[in-house]
Amino acid sequence: MKYGIIDIGSNTIRLNLYLVDEDKNIISLANKKYVAGIASYVNKGYLTKKGADKIVDILIKLEKLCETFGVEKVYPFATASIRNIKNKDEVLEYVSKNAGIHIDLVSGEEEAMLGYLGVKQDYNIDNGYIIDIGGGSTEVTLMEDGEIKYSNSLPIGSLSLQKTYCNKIIPDHDEAKKMAKETKKLLKKSSIPKVKNPVAYGIGGTIRVCGNVCMEVFELPSPMELDTDLLDSLYKKIIDEKKKVLTKVLQVNPARIHTITPGMIILKELLDYLNIKTIYISKKGAREGYLTKVLK
Numbered sequence: 566m567k568y569g570i571i572d573i574g575s576n577t578i579r580l581n582l583y584l585v586d587e588d589k590n591i592i593s594l595a596n597k598k599y600v601a602g603i604a605s606y607v608n609k610g611y612l613t614k615k616g617a618d619k620i621v622d623i624l625i626k627l628e629k630l631c632e633t634f635g636v637e638k639v640y641p642f643a644t645a646s647i648r649n650i651k652n653k654d655e656v657l658e659y660v661s662k663n664a665g666i667h668i669d670l671v672s673g674e675e676e677a678m679l680g681y682l683g684v685k686q687d688y689n690i691d692n693g694y695i696i697d698i699g700g701g702s703t704e705v706t707l708m709e710d711g712e713i714k715y716s717n718s719l720p721i722g723s724l725s726l727q728k729t730y731c732n733k734i735i736p737d738h739d740e741a742k743k744m745a746k747e748t749k750k751l752l753k754k755s756s757i758p759k760v761k762n763p764v765a766y767g768i769g770g771t772i773r774v775c776g777n778v779c780m781e782v783f784e785l786p787s788p789m790e791l792d793t794d795l796l797d798s799l800y801k802k803i804i805d806e807k808k809k810v811l812t813k814v815l816q817v818n819p820a821r822i823h824t825i826t827p828g829m830i831i832l833k834e835l836l837d838y839l840n841i842k843t844i845y846i847s848k849k850g851a852r853e854g855y856l857t858k859v860l861k
Contacts, residue, residue: 567635567636567638568583568585568636569631569634569636570583570640570642570852570853570855570856571624571627572644572852573620573642573644573647573668575603575645575699576603576699576724576770577770578598578599579597579599580627580630581595581852581853582594585860591856597627602724604728605724610651611652612647612656618663620656620660628664628665628666640669640856641666641667641668642668642669642671643668643669644671644704645676645699645701645718646699646700647670648670648671648672648673649701657670673704673717673718674716676704677695679850679854679858680706680850681695682854682857683768683847684847684849684850686857687848688845690766691708691709691710693763693766694764694765694766695766695767695768696765696767696832696835696844697768697772698771698828699722699769700723701720703721704716704718704719707758707760717755717757719755720751722827723771723824723828723831726748726831730743730744735826738804741804741830744827744830745830748831748834749834752838757838763841764841764845765845766844767846768847770818771824772828772844775825775828776789778799778810778817778825779795782802783799789847790843790844790845792843793837793842793843796829796833799829800830800833803825804826832844
């Protein structure tokens with residue numbers, strides 16, 4: 566049977582198509598992504614009609630794509646992109662009425678578990694942090710013995726930082742410092758527990774693109790492991806050698822050109838705060854976790 570999982574994020578709306586056989590083996594077939602920039606349509610905590618219409622338009626397109634591929638079951642879900650807005654109930658009703666599609670709004674705790682189920686498909690993880698930097702929020706989960714010990718959604722993301730502090734597309738030195746200061750302030754206010762010998766796993770597009778760009782710039786064999794020294798070097802190169810390094814970003818993932826630097830700042834500050842030297846990057850994440858939950 567073919568399944569479609571639609572992830573409605575603050576920056577992108579992505580459809581992943583999977584084939585699941587009788588033994589519940591999962592084969593990834595294709596994916597389609599739209600850069601929606603939902604976070605940029607939030608005004609004083611409310612998603613505007615223009616933003617809601619964008620969700621409707623993209624979901625209708627993805628629904629038609631699923632019909633074309635003969636997908637039997639489609640599951641759209643949203644996380645902080647809709648969970649954190651003040652008019653979430655009205656937006657969900659508006660989308661249901663105008664697109665004919667019901668969106669499953671997952672809680673922060675559910676999102677943490679979805680991320681864990683996704684990472685488990687790439688790594689044998691029972692203990693460690695799982696970090697997901699989205700467009701409008703950053704999710705941090707601490708697992709102990711396969712159980713969630715702590716989970717929190719920080720109200721800061723790659724797109725929201727870019728929108729708040731950048732006058733142009735890419736932040737300059739002063740804007741980058743302000744982003745780092747804001748991130749540090751939020752981390753100090755957070756209750757994220759620190760552990761000895763921490764291990765971290767990264768999911769989501771922001772962290773993946775950091776790994777992919779590092780692989781291109783530093784000629785690494787794989788983008789699946791990233792240490793803080795490399796991340797610091799990449800950050801300095803983006804700030805000091807914009808044209809050269811951003812050309813690599815355009816080659817790897819042009820849709821992330823405006824959010825990679827803010828996202829990298831969040832990741833750098835978070836790893837430093839938790840005293841993490843290396844982050845392991847997973848190709849799987851909440852979408853694969855959601856499919857795993859559906860198949861149970």
